[in-house]
Amino acid sequence: MKHEMITTKNLEITFGTKKILNDITFQVKENEIFGFLGPSGAGKTTTIKILTKQLKQTKGICEVNAKIKNIGILSDNSGAYERLTVYRNLCFFAELTQTNIKQVEKILKQVKLWEDKDKKVKDLSKGMKQRLLLACAVIHHPKLLFLDEPTAALDPATTEEIHKLLFELRKDGTTIFLTTHNMEEADKMCDRIAFLNKGKIVEIGKPDDLKLKYSNNNIKITFEDNTEIIVKKDNDSIINSLKDKSKKVLSIHSLEPNLAEIFLSLTGRDLK
Ligand SMILES: Nc1ncnc2c1ncn2[C@@H]1O[C@H](COP(=O)(O)OP(=O)(O)OP(=O)(O)O)[C@@H](O)[C@H]1O
Ligand SMILES: [Mg+2]
Numbered sequence: 605m606k607h608e609m610i611t612t613k614n615l616e617i618t619f620g621t622k623k624i625l626n627d628i629t630f631q632v633k634e635n636e637i638f639g640f641l642g643p644s645g646a647g648k649t650t651t652i653k654i655l656t657k658q659l660k661q662t663k664g665i666c667e668v669n670a671k672i673k674n675i676g677i678l679s680d681n682s683g684a685y686e687r688l689t690v691y692r693n694l695c696f697f698a699e700l701t702q703t704n705i706k707q708v709e710k711i712l713k714q715v716k717l718w719e720d721k722d723k724k725v726k727d728l729s730k731g732m733k734q735r736l737l738l739a740c741a742v743i744h745h746p747k748l749l750f751l752d753e754p755t756a757a758l759d760p761a762t763t764e765e766i767h768k769l770l771f772e773l774r775k776d777g778t779t780i781f782l783t784t785h786n787m788e789e790a791d792k793m794c795d796r797i798a799f800l801n802k803g804k805i806v807e808i809g810k811p812d813d814l815k816l817k818y819s820n821n822n823i824k825i826t827f828e829d830n831t832e833i834i835v836k837k838d839n840d841s842i843i844n845s846l847k848d849k850s851k852k853v854l855s856i857h858s859l860e861p862n863l864a865e866i867f868l869s870l871t872g873r874d875l876k
Pocket of ligand 1: 619624642643644645646647648649650651
């Protein structure tokens with residue numbers, strides 16, 4: 605039985621007179637990759653700040669089942685020492701978290717920065733710097749990792765490398781809470797996701813379950829002559845549409861909505 609790593613119940617935060625998070629309730633299980641999705645200003649970073657005790661909620665319960673030394677954080681305000689080399693930065697983080705120095709080489713190879721280990725941080729590209737910050741966040745092999753938009757503005761190859769590393773961490777037992785605007789990323793990476801809109805969770809579940817739940821039950825049949833028809837996903841409709849034996853079927857696809865379309869249908873808003 606997997607334990608809950610994070611539990612929040614009716615969480616609220618008010619800044620001045622504005623309620624920024626409202627009635628936030630969710631659980632994250634041990635070893636899960638949990639995605640928190642929402643447009644800019646929805647309250648994603650604020651939620652991470654409460655979960656990592658950088659902010660105190662106004663109301664509600666927030667329980668995180670990991671000691672501070674077993675937590676890793678990558679956020680907007682994560683930084684590295686610009687004038688130090690990549691290698692020295694990681695040595696510093698290793699020392700800070702009482703991690704064996706041997707891990708420095710291992711993690712630098714994992715994030716593909718070993719060849720660049722003697723470069724100063726100020727001379728790194730954006731993607732390299734992001735990989736360094738991720739390496740710093742995970743060098744102590746955290747049980748729980750918070751990632752605030754880990755791949756925002758990165759190129760597809762760097763994004764792919766970061767995704768691979770996250771899957772490896774998960775395989776080794778790390779629980780990951782990540783925020784993103786990127787629906788494909790969420791779909792690929794997350795065991796479960798929550799949609800956040802204007803400080804409220806509007807839906808929560810496994811990506812595939814949500815796609816089924818919001819599917820309009822249509823399938824698309826494409827014939828060899830490239831004509832297409834859309835029919836209801838029931839046997840009678842499908843059989844009827846295939847009665848014309850002279851037309852050969854090329855493909856049959858279910859027309860499931862993607863996560864961005866589900867969010868749009870729930871909120872009337874784009875995720876960007
Ligand atoms: N310390 C603060 N004081 C007042 N308002 C704040 C504070 N921190 C955040 N907010 C407000 O809370 C709302 C949510 O901000 P938050 O940074 O959590 O959004 P987000 O979902 O992370 O957005 P983005 O995708 O742009 O990073 C915004 O309206 C923001 O202005
Ligand atoms: Mg944010």
